Amino acid sequence: MSKESFIEALKDGAAKLRAAGREVTLVHHNDADGLTAGGILETALTRDGFKVERIALERIHPPIVERIHDRAAGHPVVYTDLAGRAAPVICDLNRDRSFTLILDHHPAEESTSSKVLNLSTERFGLSGEDEISAATAATIFAIVLDEKNVDLRYLGVIGAIGDSHDRGGKLIAYNRDALLDAVEHGDIKIVSKGSDKEEYILTKFGSNIPLTPFAKSLTVLGAAGYTVGGPQLGIRACFEGPSEEYDKKLTEMNALKEERFNRALAKLKSGGLKVTPHHQWFIVGDGFSPMGVKIIGEFCMDIRDEPFMDPTKYIAGFQDMPAEIPGLGTFEWDLAKVSMRVPTPLGQKIIDGEMPGLDWLLPEAAVKVEGTIDACHGYAAAALIPHGREEELIALMDELVEKGQ
Numbered sequence: 001m002s003k004e005s006f007i008e009a010l011k012d013g014a015a016k017l018r019a020a021g022r023e024v025t026l027v028h029h030n031d032a033d034g035l036t037a038g039g040i041l042e043t044a045l046t047r048d049g050f051k052v053e054r055i056a057l058e059r060i061h062p063p064i065v066e067r068i069h070d071r072a073a074g075h076p077v078v079y080t081d082l083a084g085r086a087a088p089v090i091c092d093l094n095r096d097r098s099f100t101l102i103l104d105h106h107p108a109e110e111s112t113s114s115k116v117l118n119l120s121t122e123r124f125g126l127s128g129e130d131e132i133s134a135a136t137a138a139t140i141f142a143i144v145l146d147e148k149n150v151d152l153r154y155l156g157v158i159g160a161i162g163d164s165h166d167r168g169g170k171l172i173a174y175n176r177d178a179l180l181d182a183v184e185h186g187d188i189k190i191v192s193k194g195s196d197k198e199e200y201i202l203t204k205f206g207s208n209i210p211l212t213p214f215a216k217s218l219t220v221l222g223a224a225g226y227t228v229g230g231p232q233l234g235i236r237a238c239f240e241g242p243s244e245e246y247d248k249k250l251t252e253m254n255a256l257k258e259e260r261f262n263r264a265l266a267k268l269k270s271g272g273l274k275v276t277p278h279h280q281w282f283i284v285g286d287g288f289s290p291m292g293v294k295i296i297g298e299f300c301m302d303i304r305d306e307p308f309m310d311p312t313k314y315i316a317g318f319q320d321m322p323a324e325i326p327g328l329g330t331f332e333w334d335l336a337k338v339s340m341r342v343p344t345p346l347g348q349k350i351i352d353g354e355m356p357g358l359d360w361l362l363p364e365a366a367v368k369v370e371g372t373i374d375a376c377h378g379y380a381a382a383a384l385i386p387h388g389r390e391e392e393l394i395a396l397m398d399e400l401v402e403k404g405q
Contacts, residue, residue: 003174006124010144013101013117020076020099023051027068029081029134029375030056030222030231030294032162032215036135036155037080039235041103044142044149045078055327056222056231058292060086060374061384063331066093074098081134081159084108084120085363086374091116103141105134106375107359129377131173135159139178153178154187154204155238161200162215169197205241214242217250219298224253226292227326253291260288261299269308278401279394280309281316283336293319297339297382304343311345314358314397318390336390338362338371339382347379356404365396 017024024045028038034056042052057064060083068077069090076099083090084104091113094100100116102108105128108120126132136156142149156178160171171179179200182188187204188211200211218238221230230253237246264284274281288295296319304315321335340358342350349355357378366373369392371385385393 002125006119006121006126007140007144009117009119009124010141013103013119014141014144016099016117017076017078017101018048021074022049023075024053025068025072025075025077025098026052026054027057027077027079027083028054030058030226030292031081032218032222032234033134033159034081035218035222035231035234036159036162036238037103037133037138038231039238040135040138040142040149040152040155041078041080042235043152043239044138044145047149048145056226057082057325058223058226058294059321059337059372059382059384060089061333061335061372062089062093063333064325064328065090067328067331069094069098069100072098076100078103080104080138082106082375084118084122084374085376086372087111087116087118089372103134103137104128104375105132105137106377126174129379130165130168131175133160133163133165133175135162136175136178140174150181151185153185154182154202157182157188157200158202158211158215158218158238161211162219166198166200166212169193169195171198171200207241209242219294220253220257221246221250222292223294223298224257224291225249226294227290227322227324256291257295257298260291260295261302263287264299265303265306268303273308274394275310275313276394276398278313278398279316280313281318281390281394283318283390284320285318286320288319289322293321293337293339295319296337297341297380300339300341301380304341309343311343313343314346314361314401315341315343316394316397320387321384334387335384336387337382337384338366338390338393340380342379350378356401361397361400361404364400365393368396369393 028034080103084106102118104120111118139156160175191199202209218234221234296317318336358381359376362381363373366383369389371383373383
């Protein structure tokens with residue numbers, strides 16, 4: 001498989017989407033990559049004559065999918081930066097009502113319905129770990145719709161930086177293609193930092209905005225501000241630049257995040273961290289409320305290399321899944337969201353093939369405790385599981401690590 005085959009599949013998807021109707025429900029993740037991917041597709045589809053309803057979503061879960069497709073009432077649905085692994089569930093709950101296009105960059109499962117077209121980049125040999133962000137993939141689709149949409153390529157770069165695809169020092173592969181297009185368009189400039197490292201500056205809005213902190217701020221708005229309009233404000237900033245409202249909300253969300261994180265960190269240091277042969281884990285419950293459940297992954301990322309953390313063990317944090325989903329209403333469930341990260345030394349062992357990646361470990365265990373899985377990478381993964389089965393999940397993953405070593 002290749003980029004060429006991916007583009008051909010996108011052309012097929014675009015034709016089927018246009019034939020399915022001119023009203024579309026667009027569902028996207030709420031981190032920087034998801035927000036930019038959502039903004040790209042909303043803009044490109046609107047330019048193409050679609051009427052777009054956009055929904056920011058933290059997690060794929062069967063009741064959520066069912067409500068989305070019930071509300072779509074036969075109109076097409078597009079998912080981006082999520083849903084690749086959930087394709088079979090979407091097929092079952094869609095019941096062949098809506099043509100559905102999945103544009104993801106995570107490991108994916110095959111569609112079981114001709115009505116659901118799963119175009120996760122991983123299915124075409126394009127790595128979602130570092131070669132292509134969901135936002136970069138969205139820009140490729142946008143250009144398939146109309147070559148004029150090349151003006152959206154800078155958003156692919158923001159999404160890639162937000163997903164830390166520059167962890168090796170600079171963007172590579174398809175993300176780099178988007179970067180070079182954005183540089184040519186005058187939207188971004190590259191600053192060499194020597195030793196094969198680069199810094200990127202967003203110049204689109206008439207001033208020099210360092211891209212890394214801007215991209216990270218989008219995730220703060222989308223995650224910490226998920227229930228208070230953060231995703232909408234973040235997407236607007238991607239097209240108009242940061243505003244006074246943006247800065248005010250970001251300050252507010254950063255303060256809330258810092259206060260909640262410091263409280264949780266103090267609990268972990270005073271005995272709240274549970275340790276097993278291969279895992280270190282904890283439960284915050286509703287301690288991060290009113291922030292969204294994406295935030296538990298951000299916390300795990302922040303603490304992964306703290307001195308009190310074991311550099312050889314996987315990290316798992318559990319946060320209550322709220323019943324209210326913005327834009328979709330209230331659901332009846334009793335769920336915990338688990339987010340997993342790895343300390344830097346363990347991450348290297350995953351790269352070297354000495355330890356299992358989270359994209360295998362968590363899904364294998366979560367299904368055994370009636371959990372649902374979607375977006376997972378080798379070094380970052382998440383799932384929803386029933387409350388009360390947290391310890392069982394950890395025990396299952398310990399067993400899998402023992403077998404997988």
